[in-house]
Amino acid sequence: MDFQENEKRSLNFIESIIEEDLQVNKNQGRVHLRFPPEPNGYLHIGHAKSICLNFGLANEYNGLCNLRFDDTNPEKEDVEYVDSIMEDISWLGFDWDGDPKYASDYFQQLYDWSVQLIKEGKAYVDEQPQELISEQRGVPTRPGIDSPYRNRPVEESLDLFERMKNGEFSTGDMILRSKIDMSSPNMHMRDPIMYRILHQTHHRTGDDWCIYPMYDWAHGQSDFIEGITHSVCTLEFEIHRPLYDWALDQIVEGDYRPRQIEFARLNLSYTVMSKRKLLELVKDNHVNGWDDPRMPTISGFRRRGYTPESIRNFADRIGVAKRDNVIDVSLLEFSVREHLNQIAPRALAVLDPIKVVITNYPESKVEELELANNQNDENAGTRIVPFTRELYIERDDFMEDPPKKFFRLGPEREVRLVGAYIIKCEDFKKDAEGNITEVYCTYDPDTKSGGAGAKRKVKGTIHWVSAEKAVDAEVRLYDRLFVDEDPDGHKDKNFKEFLNPDSLKVLQNCKIEPAFSTVKPGDKLQFQRLGYFCVDKDSSHNKLVINRTVPLRDSWSKRK
């Protein structure tokens, strides 16, 4: 903690609850959380919030946090997702307590508890078709009506339930229902379904089971089995809480009892967050897979060049509360820049090159200039950058007819090449379309960085690379995936109508200073004056592929 000991930090509402529980020694003073994803998709930044919350709370209160896969619906789940979820959590920097847990580990116990409930007259097998059951359930403003099977003899339900388990019936033939209250204003209490028949191979239990418990008849029990004290979930489960508590009422003996606490999920501007929609983007090839750097998935951010630290800091900054929220992406971008600014070595790279010839510089001369890897951090060391007669500079850094306040190169203008000399533009060449093809300059030998005449000031400093020594790279420039702040918030328009057609620009002819020719996938760099970049896994030994994580803040382009 960077704070002084005596300065009391304000608590979020979940921390307050935990501290109150600790005061009265609830659950023997244990704090045990869990992160319970269903393995049916890749984790996104919203899950990251939940992960940071749960694991963070465990660290803060000397407690534990489990990883539990909520794998009660084999139709949608797969080991591919299990693996990616574990990878993402580890990458974020968290360790779960013991082995990963699975709701499917508890299938037998859940079954036994169901049998007990039937015996107590609190559950029954319903044989009606789905539509009828749904119709009888009524609507929120009108009570439902009882199923004709609601009061069937216990023995009958017991027999049927066992035969359901034994596979004597087909998928959808019958269900096990709990008997609660068909007129409850809370729809979830109107005899909710506990078990359904699903002849479907499960990614872990194979064909051992053909009946699977529903969320509401698995989650509270799983929490209880694992000794979870604070079961933190998102707001949409708030209305399930009475059912969560009802389920616990059926099995809890003694003092220990888990408590469900709901918080508002993260929404981020300019993106969508639901697994269904993200899956749609992947399937329809609007992006190149779950880890496409434009995706709000954890794997997407990782490939984009975000660091675990930056995401954890982001999660801290957004806070935890119960009101709906939309976080501006600029806060996320601030968080990566903040971290990358500290750790990313500076490099010179020209993305859209035009050639500059220093006419008074010797043809074959190569000067080895020593440049700081990070001007703000002496410990970052230095590197050698070759300077030659022919260079590349950024196309944006030259204007034939520059406006006021343009501090870069133009006819008769002077500019400093970062870490090298002041040069003056004497002439330039254009092609038939009027594009600048070459710029001719002279350099002032007295102005070499660190040298005697280096103190001379010019308005602008621009980046450059040696044309002869630079290495080639493909650079992928990413922009926000959607052009609308809330692509999902339009009643009559599909979110895909707001896809940004320019969310990816691939530049093939980029030039990078040779010191960085040996970088490896995942390495982070700051291309000076351009932004933060990272090496993509598509790179090979003869071709560098580089992603732009985020541009530098740029008060010049805003001004234009």
Added chain:
RNA sequence: UGUCCGAUGGUGUAAUGGCAGCACUGCAGAUUUUGAUUCUGCCUGUCAAGGUUCGAAUCCUUGUCGGACAACCA
């Protein structure tokens, strides 16, 4: 015309009956061999009305607005 939840600057989030603070964004300025970073300053807020109180963002009442809920999904 149900039940539950929520409402503090542009966006988030604090203040737990006692000075409405912090961060991001935006805008100015200083420094700068990155138009970056850093530093300084500024803008902008308690949904409404009534009540309780010496004192209300906070407690009470009513209203308004927003969200969630009617899957054999989680």
